[in-house]
Amino acid sequence: MFSESKKKRATVETRGQSNRIGKSTNIKGDVVSKADFRIDGKLEGSVETSGKIVIGTSGIITGKVICANADIEGKFNGELIVSNLLTLKNTAVIEGEVTVSKLSIDPGATFNATCAMKTGIKELNAGEGKKADKTA
Structure with missing residues (x-):
C-alpha cells in the first residue's frame, strides 16, 4: 500500500512541471524528461520527452527531438518526431x-x-507466444 501511494505521488509531481532553457543558455548534449520543455536558448543534441516542446522565437535546436506535441516559433534543424500535434507559428x-x-x-x-504523416499504431497483445496484431 505504501508503494502505491508513493507511485501516485511521483506521477502527480511530474504533472504541471516544465523545464526552461533561457535565452542566454547554450547546451550541447542530450536531454530526457517526462515534463514539458520551453527552449528560448540554443540546444545542440537531442531532446526526448513525453510532454510538449515549445521553441520560442529566439530558440534554436539542432539535432533530434522526440515529443508528444510541439509549438515552434524559432528555428529547428534535424529530425523531429511528434506523436500528436506539431504547430508551426509564422516565425518558425x-x-x-x-x-x-x-x-x-x-x-x-x-x-x-x-x-x-503517420497515425498512431496500436499493438494489441494477443497472448504469450502469439504475434501481436497491429491496428491503425
Whole structure:
C-alpha cells in the first residue's frame, strides 16, 4: 500500500512541471524528461520527452527531438518526431526530417523539410507466444 501511494505521488509531481532553457543558455548534449520543455536558448543534441516542446522565437535546436506535441516559433534543424500535434507559428524555420500525426502551419512559417504523416499504431497483445496484431 505504501508503494502505491508513493507511485501516485511521483506521477502527480511530474504533472504541471516544465523545464526552461533561457535565452542566454547554450547546451550541447542530450536531454530526457517526462515534463514539458520551453527552449528560448540554443540546444545542440537531442531532446526526448513525453510532454510538449515549445521553441520560442529566439530558440534554436539542432539535432533530434522526440515529443508528444510541439509549438515552434524559432528555428529547428534535424529530425523531429511528434506523436500528436506539431504547430508551426509564422516565425518558425524548420529544416530536416519531420514525422507527425497532425500538422498546423501558420502563414509565414518556413518549412523546408521532408514530412511523413503517420497515425498512431496500436499493438494489441494477443497472448504469450502469439504475434501481436497491429491496428491503425
